[in-house]
């Protein structure tokens with residue numbers, strides 16, 4: 637399911653004294669199967685863009701196309717429910733939204749609310765639990781008796797049980813330790829690969845953007861200022877630093893090494909393995 641944002645603008649509390657222009661003239665194309673990372677400073681408009689991807693916000697100017705559905709500014713838009721079913725959002729700290737007595741009830745709540753039968757919703761709950769790496773044994777447990785990491789996975793299972801075509805992730809690893817972060821990010825990456833699931837990740841982690849995304853968009857003051865592959869984006873270190881953004885550790889290490897050795901490696905490497913191979917090759921060459 638392709639998604640495109642066409643020249644959208646969004647004003648919070650429009651036509652009131654508190655009106656605030658949050659994003660302007662934003663155009664983004666997200667073809668089916670893309671893994672896109674949205675990065676940018678706090679307040680640059682990432683969350684506002686994200687909420688247009690499943691019509692939680694309707695633009696005050698422009699058009700959002702989500703599969704066969706169009707959401708246009710200043711019009712009565714129908715079918716918003718269908719859109720919300722197709723695009724699942726995992727918000728920050730999704731476990732805060734758990735509320736049912738049992739894990740099963742929590743996971744089936746969304747699908748049943750959208751008209752799926754109880755029997756099918758229960759089937760979906762079992763499959764979704766498996767996808768997030770949890771055992772079926774917890775179905776009858778209270779979500780509040782689980783560990784923080786398990787609670788987060790249950791909340792994610794609730795989104796997956798809606799069988800979305802597109803998954804939008806808003807800082808999905810916030811508050812987790814490094815191991816928990818990697819496990820969750822690897823899990824989303826497997827879902828993306830196995831099911832060709834379009835994935836949009838809003839993150840402050842340049843490491844995650846570099847490692848998982850195939851396209852990165854940089855937002856600044858409510859506008860898209862740059863789009864490219866991770867290599868294209870992270871090759872312009874000075875530009876990123878000028879925007880107040882970080883670069884992955886491995887890129888920082890490469891630049892520092894090049895500076896100290898007075899060399900240029902000719903390409904940007906986003907993994908330690910690739911960088912060490914390039915340096916090893918260079919050193920071997922120097923010894924011939």
Ligand SMILES: Nc1ncnc2c1ncn2[C@@H]1O[C@H](COP(=O)(O)OP(=O)(O)OP(=O)(O)O)[C@@H](O)[C@H]1O
Pocket residue numbers: 648649656657658659676677678679680681682683684685
């Ligand atoms: N509910 C709201 N009412 C009024 N203004 C808002 C509201 N939500 C966001 N804004 C403003 O819109 C602009 C964009 O905010 P947004 O939350 O989209 O940025 P962000 O890049 O997601 O930030 P963060 O990284 O902190 O989540 C900011 O100036 C913000 O103050």
